[in-house]
Amino acid sequence: MSRSLEDILFAAPGPQARAVTNAVSVIAAAVLLLLAVAIVFRFHSAGQFDAPYWEFFAWPTTWSFLAKGLLGTLASSAMAAVIALALGLVLLLGRLSRLRLMRWPSIAVIEFLRGTPTLLLIYVCFLVLPSVGIKLSTYWMLTLPIGLSTAAVVAEVYRAGVLAVPRGQTDAARSLGLTEVQVFFSVVFPQAVRYIVPALVAQLVIVVKDTTFGYVVTYGELMQNAKVLIANYHSLVPVYLVVAALYCLVNYAISKASQRLGRPMH
Numbered sequence: 001m002s003r004s005l006e007d008i009l010f011a012a013p014g015p016q017a018r019a020v021t022n023a024v025s026v027i028a029a030a031v032l033l034l035l036a037v038a039i040v041f042r043f044h045s046a047g048q049f050d051a052p053y054w055e056f057f058a059w060p061t062t063w064s065f066l067a068k069g070l071l072g073t074l075a076s077s078a079m080a081a082v083i084a085l086a087l088g089l090v091l092l093l094g095r096l097s098r099l100r101l102m103r104w105p106s107i108a109v110i111e112f113l114r115g116t117p118t119l120l121l122i123y124v125c126f127l128v129l130p131s132v133g134i135k136l137s138t139y140w141m142l143t144l145p146i147g148l149s150t151a152a153v154v155a156e157v158y159r160a161g162v163l164a165v166p167r168g169q170t171d172a173a174r175s176l177g178l179t180e181v182q183v184f185f186s187v188v189f190p191q192a193v194r195y196i197v198p199a200l201v202a203q204l205v206i207v208v209k210d211t212t213f214g215y216v217v218t219y220g221e222l223m224q225n226a227k228v229l230i231a232n233y234h235s236l237v238p239v240y241l242v243v244a245a246l247y248c249l250v251n252y253a254i255s256k257a258s259q260r261l262g263r264p265m266h
Contacts (some may be wrong), residue, residue: 021094047234048237056233057242069225070246076143077208077219083147084207085200113152118210121145126217138219138239146210157199161192166252201258205251222246 003041022160043049056062094106125141136144165188193200226243230236 027191043237048235053233053235053238056229056235057238062229065229066222066242066246069220069222070250071213072214072219072221072225073208074250075221076139076146076214076219077204077212080143080147080150080207080210081204084143084150084154084203087147087151088158091151091155091159092162095155096162110152110155111150114143114156117148118145118149119213119216121149122213122216138214138217139216140219142211142214142219144148146207146213149210150207156205157191157196157203158189160199161196162188162196197258201255202257204254206255208247208250211249 047053090107091110094102095110097103099107122145124144125136125145129136169187170183171190173183178186211221212223214224215227219226222243226239229239233239
């Protein structure tokens with residue numbers, strides 16, 4: 001009996017498929033482990049794990065300097081996230097509008113911002129705007145482009161969540177006499193947000209990562225301060241390991257904070 005493509009893709013795997021999957025997983029894990037060991041060995045051979053490359057981490061001034069960079073990262077990413085979430089909602093409303101004068105410009109803005117690299121927008125703020133008399137601080141030269149770039153993606157994420165809300169919810173709300181605005185903000189959008197929490201979290205993590213472009217405008221964020229430490233102490237691997245751990249902690253905190261918002265409604 002022939003099987004459909006849907007059965008092949010989505011049916012529960014059989015014993016043979018599970019065995020193959022487990023074997024491939026073990027092989028892949030072994031390869032990754034060997035690769036990690038090889039990388040650590042190379043770093044060890046280069047002396048990157050020697051005490052002189054780590055001792056400055058015992059100094060309070062080092063952690064104070066890194067903390068200052070981390071605060072810069074958090075300040076920029078938090079404001080960029082606010083811009084993205086707010087502007088994304090405005091673009092969503094424009095795209096869903098029945099008026100072409102609102103819908104088509106919103107679509108154009110979304111597609112333009114989605115297709116333009118964030119780094120290019122930063123260069124526009126850094127090089128182009130000052131040439132026409134618009135001068136921004138390094139904070140806004142970094143934060144504004146990241147917020148604009150992310151807003152376009154967030155608008156599409158919002159739209160996916162709105163379209164996922166069952167049509168019956170909208171019809172029921174209208175039957176109660178609610179206006180279109182009340183239907184959207186009281187019924188549709190709150191449910192849509194619950195559906196898209198994982199995607200929004202992914203975008204917020206990207207926002208944090210995008211702040212590493214701060215070197216373009218010499219904004220004092222975490223990665224920029226890390227490069228200063230590397231230049232002063234020639235400690236490449238230890239500094240990057242510590243900074244990577246800090247970024248992981250920030251992103252983990254974002255993920256944990258989002259879990260409450262993503263809990264199913266009762």
